[in-house]
Structures are given as C-alpha cells and as structure tokens.
Amino acid sequence: MREAYRDQLGQLANQLADMCSMVGDAMALATRALLETDLALAEQVIGDDSKVDDARAKAEEEAYALLALQAPVATDLRTVLAVIHAAESLERMGDLALHVAKTARRRHPNPVLPEPVKAYFAEMGKVACKMAAQAEEVIRTQDVKLARELDETDDEMDDLHRHLFTVLMDRQWEHGVAAAVDVTLLGRFYERFADHAVSVANRVVFVVTGKMPGYDTDEL
Amino acid sequence: MREAYRDQLGQLANQLADMCSMVGDAMALATRALLETDLALAEQVIGDDSKVDDARAKAEEEAYALLALQAPVATDLRTVLAVIHAAESLERMGDLALHVAKTARRRHPNPVLPEPVKAYFAEMGKVACKMAAQAEEVIRTQDVKLARELDETDDEMDDLHRHLFTVLMDRQWEHGVAAAVDVTLLGRFYERFADHAVSVANRVVFVVTGKMPGYDTDEL
Numbered sequence A, B: 001m002r003e004a005y006r007d008q009l010g011q012l013a014n015q016l017a018d019m020c021s022m023v024g025d026a027m028a029l030a031t032r033a034l035l036e037t038d039l040a041l042a043e044q045v046i047g048d049d050s051k052v053d054d055a056r057a058k059a060e061e062e063a064y065a066l067l068a069l070q071a072p073v074a075t076d077l078r079t080v081l082a083v084i085h086a087a088e089s090l091e092r093m094g095d096l097a098l099h100v101a102k103t104a105r106r107r108h109p110n111p112v113l114p115e116p117v118k119a120y121f122a123e124m125g126k127v128a129c130k131m132a133a134q135a136e137e138v139i140r141t142q143d144v145k146l147a148r149e150l151d152e153t154d155d156e157m158d159d160l161h162r163h164l165f166t167v168l169m170d171r172q173w174e175h176g177v178a179a180a181v182d183v184t185l186l187g188r189f190y191e192r193f194a195d196h197a198v199s200v201a202n203r204v205v206f207v208v209t210g211k212m213p214g215y216d217t218d219e220l
Helices: A002-036 A040-071 A074-107 A115-142 A144-169 A178-207 B002-036 B039-070 B074-106 B113-139 B146-168 B176-209
Strands: none
Touching: A002 A040, A002 A074, A002 A115, A002 A178, A040 A074, A040 B074, A074 B039, A074 B074, A115 A144, A115 A178, A115 B176, A144 A178, A144 B074, A144 B176, A178 B146, A178 B176, B002 B039, B002 B074, B002 B113, B002 B176, B039 B074, B074 B176, B113 B176, B146 B176
16 A cells, blocks of 8 residues: 555656656747747647646646545645645646747737847746756756755846846837737746746655745746 | 534635635735825735735645545545645735735836726726635635636626737837836736636635636636
8 A cells, every 4th residue: 555655656746747848848849939930839839738737637636536545644745735736837837838839829920029039038948948857857856955956047037037127128129019018928927937847846845855945936 | 523624624714715805905905006106005015915925824734734634535635625726826816916016116106007007907906806705705605606707707807908908009009118018017917816716716616516617717
C-alpha cells in the first residue's frame, strides 16, 4: 500500500514536470509566432492548449483519488495538495501562452510588435522558457537551492518588463495607442507566466522544507 | 466526530463568504480611490490587503487540518478541496483590488483616468462588487441557479471591457499612450476579478452537482 502510494506520487510529479515542458514549449512557439508573424505557429499553440488543460484535469483527478484512497497526512498530504496547486498554475501558464498566440493571430497578417520592442519580447520569451525548464528541474530533483534560482530569473523578467514600460511611456513612442495596448497586455502575460513558474517552484520548496516562501507578488 | 466535521466545514464556508465580502469592499474602495483621486482610500485598500492574505492562509490551514484529521472522501473531500481553490481565487481578487489602489496611488495627485473612460470604470467597479456579493450568496446558500446568474453578470463585465477597448483604440483618443497603458491594465484587473468570482461560484456548483462548469475563460 505504502509503496503503491509512493509510486503514484512519483507518477504525479512526473506528470507535473511534463506539464512544465508543455507550457514552456507553448510559450516558445507563441513567442516565435509573435516575433515572426507566423499564423501557422499561432494556430498550433491555440490548438494544443487543450492538451495542457487535459493534463491538468488528469493530474487533479489522480491527486483527488490519492487523497480519497490513501488519506495521507503530514508531508504526504502537503505533497498531494502542492501537486493540485502546481497543476493549476501550470494550466494558467498554458493559458498565458495561448493569449500570446491569440494576439499574434488577431493582428495577422500585420505584426503585433513595433520594431523597438521586438528585442524585449525575444528576451522575455527566452526567460519564460528558461523558467519553465527550471520549474521542471525543481520538480524532478526537489532541489530547494534551484528553486531559489528561479527567483533570480524572475528578477530578470521583472527588469525586462519594467524597461518595456519605459519604452512605452517614452514621448518618442510613435506606434500609436493600439500597438501600446497590445504591448502592455503581452508584457503582462509574460510577467504572469514567470510569476506562476515561481509559484510552482515554491510549492515544491514548501513540500521539502515545510515553509512557504513569499510568492505571487506580481508588482507592476 | 461526523458532527464536528460538519461544523468545521460550515465554519470554513463562513470564512470564505466573509472573504467575498472583504474583497468586494476592497474593490469598491479601490474604485472610489481611482475615480475620486483619493490617496487616503487607496492607502486604506493597500494596508488592508494583508487581512485578505491572512484570511486565506487561515482558511487553507484549517482545510489542511480537516483533511489530515478527518480524511474525508467523496463529496466531503471535494468540498474541502473546493474551499482551498476558492480561497486562492479570493486572495487573487484581493490582489487585483490592491493593484487598482496602487495604480491610483502611483499617479496621485494626478487622476489615472481620462474623462471618457471614467463611466466605464464606475460601472466595472459596480459589476465587480455585485459579483463578489453574488459569490458570497452562492457560498452561503449553495444555490446552483444563483451561480449561473454570475455568468450573466460576468457577461456584463466582458461587454464593458470590450467597449472600453473600443474607446482606447479609437483614433480620437487624445490622452496619450501612458494613460492608455494604465487603462489597459486596469481594465484587465476588473475583468480578472470577475473571472475569479465566477470560478469561486463554479467550485460551489462542483460541490453540489459533482460537475465543473467551464470556467476561467479569460478572453481578451
């Protein structure tokens, strides 16, 4: 019984790690769709989002079954609940990649991004994917130190986000309000994606250490 | 034992309902701070946000204790998990009210909102508070029909949000890009607040009916 429980928990952790990889790939493709004005890529991300939703539903169902059948306590209970929370964050990360892809589709065949902000989004896309990969690694290794590194990567994202706003707010901005609105929302999608990646990692830290680091501080 | 369990669950539901009322009040005050350029109100919302965070931590802790001590199954298990999810959504609603208040503070003594969009935010504020009140009512009554009404109120919010974008995208917009960026983010905060209220109500529906309505479809 006990061993079966460990196996199931290990499988659940694997599913979560796979979800990290799914949403990281989705964000990578969505970013390319955005930068390269590539409708086919955008459609691919949009079509694939239901796979993330399904993976989340499956993980949640299995976590519920574990709770009902094994009635875990203490650390085991915390672990299963962390899985449920992390799966929710990961689905949300998938949704945010979806939003990026939908923005690219909505403006096609026109590009969404004016030239001066393209480099920011290329970089934010890279950082977002790095964070999804780091979160995956944290789940697979339960390495608390690595989880803290995610905070540093999140700082990179926040810096990029802040600089992006400086560009937007500059009186020299000559790309109109419609583009500014798109850029504002897109910036927020990447920043929230990063926040959720931190939140996933923090849940793992909670399981390992019993202490929840401060999380989900999305400052503008 | 069984009775103690019911009591604890009832208390938890009360705490959630109280959280609805807290975040509804926070959004009402934040909206006034925004519309009336009132720094003191903004500071009040910002100072009070930790109360929502504490209420969430308390609800989550008690839900964990219930799971550990009573090991509920079937509907009882679903109920406790719904509480955990709903508490998370409610904390997020508090964060969104906080963001509105922080935006008002950041621009003070200047108003954030250009005249032509003020009426939209007055209305979005009203709808947001109505939804928090409806979610509270759903929790207190477990009335599934009422939960469906929240979807309709959410449609009102989506309509307002869409119209707001039409105003922003209009070539006549003469309030500059910085104001447009603020309005874009603020619009998103209200719309997300509404989405989370729907999500809270849907969790109650799930407990009562065993079926999860489609939720969290934040379309732009």
